[in-house]
Amino acid sequence: MWAGTMLLAASFTAQPVAASPDGPPPGLPLGPPDLPEVRTTETLRPGVTLTTVVRGAEDPAHTWTVEVAVPGGSGSPDPDAPPTAVADRAHADRLAKTLRAAGVTPRVEEVTTPPTADFAGGTLGFRVRVGSHPDRAAAETERARIRAAGLTASTVFTGWDGAATDRGPWVVRVLTVDPRTFRGELAGDFGPDLERRETTSELAARRGATAAVNAGFFVLDPAAGAPGDPAGLGVYDGRVLSEPVNGRPSLVPPTATGRRWPATPGPAPSPAGAGRSRSTA
Helix, strand or coil, X not given: CCCCCCCCCCEEEEEECCCCCXXXXXXXXXXXXXXXXXXEEEEEECCEEEEEEEECCCCCCCCEEEEECECCCCCCCCCCCCCECCECHHXXXXXXXXXXXXXXXXXXXXXXXXXXXXXXXXXXXXXXXXXXXXXXXXXXXXXXXXXXXXXCEEEEEHHHCCCCCCCCCEEEEEEEECXXXXXXXXXXXXXXXXXXXXXXXXXXXXXXXXXXXXXXXXXXXXHXXXXXXXXCCEEXXXXXXXXXXXXXXXXXXXXXCCCXXXXXXXXXXCCCXXXXXXXXX
16 A cells, blocks of 8 residues: 655646547546546656546436345355355345345345456356435435344445446546656555554555555454454565465566565564555655
């Protein structure tokens, strides 16, 4: 992650991105090609810019809904395993039956994905959703009713589902660091200790950085380990403070001079406060 506070003095430029009649549109590959797109560039400090891309517009076909996590859907033999957003059809149908018995009208939706580098594509599983609301506040009311029945649920916007026909809007922020003009430090930071969680904004304020970007994954469920502990390889100041997950490989680029980064095992800092893995600039 990047941690830090934004500078007050900044310059802005905004420019719409129009489709080119002679080739593919120059905008982001999100939604239909005719969507409007506006890019705003903010100079945070010499050598550091923040580009905000807003693509698309509100689509009245999309609504807020409540997604109910499926108990036992992970396939884990652990009876205390947390519920999952996507599960097999049998577990999804079982949850739907439970909701109907509680007076709630659910719908079971198939979740599919196109082929990727490591997945052949097709059905990922099934999710269970309840209601269709014009705003988040109404969906939160529905969510509270479901949680009162002892179930785990969250509010989601159907425009986030990623269908090819979605019209957004999407907001994408790109932080660019120009090494030719940037005079500062790019560093990782996990807070006062390696365990427990800390927000990116808190780390930003503590480090006094120009920009902050969330990075990496960490443990959320106490049943899976210490909450806040990095879920993956973490190397700080040449010391390995977090191991890879399930033996997954990690890509470590060489330095600008071609020298490889030294990485030696080292003990994690003792838990003394809240912390998370971040990068700062």
